[in-house]
Amino acid sequence: MELAFIQNIGGGFLIFLLFSLAYFILWVYCILDVIQSEFKDQNMKLIWIVILLFAQGFGPIAYLVLGRGTKKIA
Structure with a gap:
């Protein structure tokens, strides 16, 4: 049942979901890095x-x- 559902939504949705998750992780990393860093x-x-x-x-x-x-530079 679950496998049929995954096949019906298509591979494009899964790729979109993975790229969205990767982008969100990158965005959170950058926000946290800015907050924790000291700038010139x-x-x-x-x-x-x-x-x-x-x-x-x-x-x-x-x-x-x-x-x-x-x-x-520390």
């Missing part, structure tokens, strides 16, 4: 949080590429 400029923390909240498709990738350079 104190306003950068607020800027990155706003970018992550409002630029959903672009925010986490931009943070991973560009945000690392704005942190203080």
Whole structure:
């Protein structure tokens, strides 16, 4: 019964679900990393949080590429 249900919803839905889950995990990781990190400029923390909240498709990738350079070196 369950296998027939999975076959009826199609593989596209399963792939979409996996990508959505992976993106959500990436987004949560980036938010937590911004909150826990110290930045060279104190306003950068607020800027990155706003970018992550409002630029959903672009925010986490931009943070991973560009945000690392704005942190203080411990």
